[in-house]
Amino acid sequence: MNRSIQDIPIAMVGAGNLATHVARALYNRGFRIVQVYSRTTEAAATLAAEVEADYTTRIADITTQAQLYIVALTDTALTQLLPDLVQGRTHGLWVHTAGSIAASIWQGQTERYGVLYPMQTFSKQSAVDFTTIPVFIESSTEADTELLFSIARCLSGQVYRASSEQRKILHLAAVFTCNFTNHLYTLAHQLLSENQLPFEAMLPLIDETARKIHLLPPAQAQTGPAIRHDYDVINNHLSLLDIHPQMQTIYRIMTESIQRKENERLRGGMEELRE
């Protein structure tokens, strides 16, 4: 028995953005990371040094002494390496950290498994406050679900249980709210720099758009020419985008989608129309 939850020996499999942020958060909360595995020496050694762990670049040398194995590899690497990872280490609890991979990927390979999915956009250059990150957990047994819950609660104030199906939807929603949103910023950056305008001028608008969504449901917070059906502005914008056909397509489709959603909302329905 471990005297406290922090005494559980943890192995970190992976040393990328996500692995780094999770390992740091665990380390800062007093957890004991015994080993870091990465394919490359540099990544393994860097993260290991930071969290006072050993490291290895060989799967065969991954420790058998850990009780919790946290796997933060690319989805493809996870799928390929999984049998080699668990072999000889099926005593431990194995969890992956991927939004879109079902917990059942572990089935038939090992008995104790699960998922610990922190939903956030991690860049190595940008520190994050892990305590505010929602973490979604799932496990093969109730005891391990509770164990994961307790560990996750040490890291974050927002821990939820979520099924693999729900987690897929969460990941999909995150792609819309984070990845696609960031790409809209990229397109705006391009338009502005082509016209000698500073991207910084957009920051207050970006901040307010994010802030407002804490106060109003997004459908109610919608503003702009699309929802006003202001075709003078819309057609003007489409003309400005004649030189950027892909942005023009995005503009057109987003405008249509805003108007369609508003029509549904006004009719009181929440289901999307089938086309």
Place this chain on the structure above:
Amino acid sequence: MNRSIQDIPIAMVGAGNLATHVARALYNRGFRIVQVYSRTTEAAATLAAEVEADYTTRIADITTQAQLYIVALTDTALTQLLPDLVQGRTHGLWVHTAGSIAASIWQGQTERYGVLYPMQTFSKQSAVDFTTIPVFIESSTEADTELLFSIARCLSGQVYRASSEQRKILHLAAVFTCNFTNHLYTLAHQLLSENQLPFEAMLPLIDETARKIHLLPPAQAQTGPAIRHDYDVINNHLSLLDIHPQMQTIYRIMTESIQRKENERLRGGMEELRE
């Protein structure tokens, strides 16, 4: 002569979201709003009471005593009403507040004209800190440009001169970063609620996405399956969206655009490819 800039009598033409926020900001900075015009009595009276002004619902009764007339109407109303507004009041400086309407709309109607465009998303329900809002100004004479600049500087820490062409681009960029971003939140909200998941779980991710853009150029902040060319995840997401064809189209086009932009970036080019 006015003793101070705050003594200039101002008429507010319009009482919608934008008019309300501009009038409030002026009033709170000690400016004197002499009259509010709105088509509807309720809107006119409400805003007038708040800023201690008179009000009218008749264009013929708009005061001739103002020196600055700020017009915050819909683009269509502005275009239609413009001749009646300025008639008999061409002594004053007339400015509109619309991102996408050129200053030249006033040409031939009156001599002293311009634009005061605060770039923000205004909802009546949500208070904003006007001091952080970028304001873009333009005027027909250098003297009036300086006057507008001084007035705008009383309201906001970020005042820029921008030509009508630049302002159109700013407005277009704002549609991408604010209106389209908010619509992505709406789509995520729908996906989550269909799967019994709380939209609140997205807020830390939304906040971090906005925060990160203060630190990194958007192209460098990009994360997610599109930029990783992770087709397992992408195809999985597209399947989940089979029941939502319009979201599926948005997912596909945004993914392509992210990949195209990244290819351009890696080639070191900034121009968008012609299709």
